[in-house]
Amino acid sequence: MSGIADVARLAGVAKATASRALSGRGYVSAETREKVVAAARQIGYVASPNAASLVTGRTKNVGVIIPFISRWFFSEVLESVEQALLQEGYDMTLYNLPRASPERDRVFEYFLARKRFDGIISVGIALSEPEVDHLHRLGRPLVGIGGPIRGIHTIAIDDTASARLATEHLLSLGHTDIVHIGGSLAAEMDFAVHTKRLAGFSAAMTDAGLSTDGCFCASEFTMPGGYATGLAVLGDPRRRPTAVFAASDEIAFGVIVAARELGIHVPTDLSVIGIDGHPYAEMFRLTTLEQHPRSQGRLAVTSLLAELDSPATPDAAGELTVLPTVLAVRSSTSAPRPRLTS
Known part of the structure; x- marks a missing residue:
């Protein structure tokens, strides 16, 4: 089985440099990174997520909670979140959160608490006060889409x-x-x-x-x-x-x-x-x-990853980013037809 030492040897770099290039942690020139990635691909080396987690403290996984999957707005946001995370080398774990129920409680009490995530994105869910408290106690960055949530940066339209x-x-x-x-x-x-x-x-x-x-x-x-x-x-x-x-x-x-x-x-x-x-x-x-739900999804990922790199001082009220909507005029609207008078 190929290891990081084999990748480093083939790329002609130190083992620590190869590790930084593949983990994305620490400075490596673009040219060196390309050589290391090409060497890893050539010998079929895949970095162990668990090993990387021990070094960086990150799981490279983000939890996403969402009330619907099949509805248009939510599916658009979800697809853009997944694409943005993949581009940054992150995996996504999805929880289709029902309304108040034992199943919803289990997501908060077991899955989000015991499974390791670098951060959590909440899409279109107005969390209860106990749920907000529970998420804050996890000590992970949180971002919401849809409306204001106490102590959480959220993204919405007016x-x-x-x-x-x-x-x-x-x-x-x-x-x-x-x-x-x-x-x-x-x-x-x-x-x-x-x-x-x-x-x-x-x-x-x-x-x-x-x-x-x-x-x-x-x-x-x-x-x-x-x-x-x-x-x-x-x-x-x-x-x-x-x-x-x-x-x-x-x-x-x-x-x-x-x-x-x-x-x-x-x-x-x-x-x-x-x-x-x-x-x-x-x-x-x-x-x-x-x-533009896709823009909202991308912004949520950007915000979450930025907080991972530079943890912000918690804001008790929570920051709300209100995105503008744009009037697109097409041919379904026009002046009314004059009413006939007798």
């Missing part, structure tokens, strides 16, 4: 401001008969995403001097949910709005499909805007507020 901007875009086009199709408040997402997007819509309507009575319809955060709610909202021509602000792009896609099925032209008869920046938005020509 859901209220984004919803307000989406509504203001419709108002600026001349729409006054606008319906918000959003998530059910009874099935609220963590960090109150449904409530905040409804609040942004309501604030924009109120500031424009418009009533919000009867202007909200609940939907699942899915394309089928948007389709079903869209049929209900658009099916009665006497109460049909001229515009819909959908709380997610997937809801918006469902509304557009429902409109087409009912013979309603988008945007001539109905304007539709969403929030997310889903890859299918271009295909549906959907105007939307893009939130």
